[in-house]
Amino acid sequence: MVVGARKAGAGREIASAITRQGHRADFLEIDVSDDANVIAAAREFAKQWDHLDVLVNNAAIKLVNDTSVLENPDAVLRETLETNTLGPLRVTRAFAALLGNSAAPRVVNLSSGGGQLADGAAGWAPAYCISKTALNMVTAQLAVALPRFAINSMCPGWVKTDMGGAEAPRTVQQGADTIVWLAEAAPQNLTGKFLRDREIIPW
Numbered sequence: 001m002v003v004g005a006r007k008a009g010a011g012r013e014i015a016s017a018i019t020r021q022g023h024r025a026d027f028l029e030i031d032v033s034d035d036a037n038v039i040a041a042a043r044e045f046a047k048q049w050d051h052l053d054v055l056v057n058n059a060a061i062k063l064v065n066d067t068s069v070l071e072n073p074d075a076v077l078r079e080t081l082e083t084n085t086l087g088p089l090r091v092t093r094a095f096a097a098l099l100g101n102s103a104a105p106r107v108v109n110l111s112s113g114g115g116q117l118a119d120g121a122a123g124w125a126p127a128y129c130i131s132k133t134a135l136n137m138v139t140a141q142l143a144v145a146l147p148r149f150a151i152n153s154m155c156p157g158w159v160k161t162d163m164g165g166a167e168a169p170r171t172v173q174q175g176a177d178t179i180v181w182l183a184e185a186a187p188q189n190l191t192g193k194f195l196r197d198r199e200i201i202p203w
Contacts, residue, residue, distance in 0.1 A: 032087030051101035143192030
């Protein structure tokens with residue numbers, strides 16, 4: 001397992017914690033908002049491994065000033081899209097060749113119910129929600145472009161994380177369940193879909 005993170009200290013801490021639990025984890029520094037950095041990270045990965053079985057695109061931001069679709073400055077949307085939408089796209093492109101060396105390559109994009117066109121627009125964090133709607137289309141496009149891959153978006157729900165906060169009703173384990181299932185056990189021909197709790201949901 002390789003843990004990719006922009007903040008080296010936090011990334012190494014997570015990798016060490018996983019290793020202490022008996023599962024080897026290495027750290028790879030990567031900033032998904034920086035194209036050159038992502039390409040360099042893929043090259044660094046390739047120095048040690050000749051293939052990648054599963055890519056989980058988990059990096060995301062929700063800016064504190066993301067409050068109103070009518071009042072947000074353009075910069076809020078641009079910064080959010082760079083990480084939440086373009087980030088997973090550029091990482092998948094950079095690692096596509098390594099994934100292609102796998103017998104059953106899989107990509108899991110962490111999206112959000114806030115990105116659903118079907119009842120997804122509740123008015124909160126509009127830049128974040130727009131970025132996740134766009135991410136879902138990135139997923140659909142990648143699934144067509146890479147037909148041998150299983151590429152899906154998933155909604156973890158409102159989870160107790162640094163972003164979700166302590167009031168969130170779902171545990172990290174509940175939020176991660178579908179990610180792990182898509183990474184390890186879901187049918188390889190399940191691709192180009194949006195899921196929550198291992199079930200396909202409307203875009």
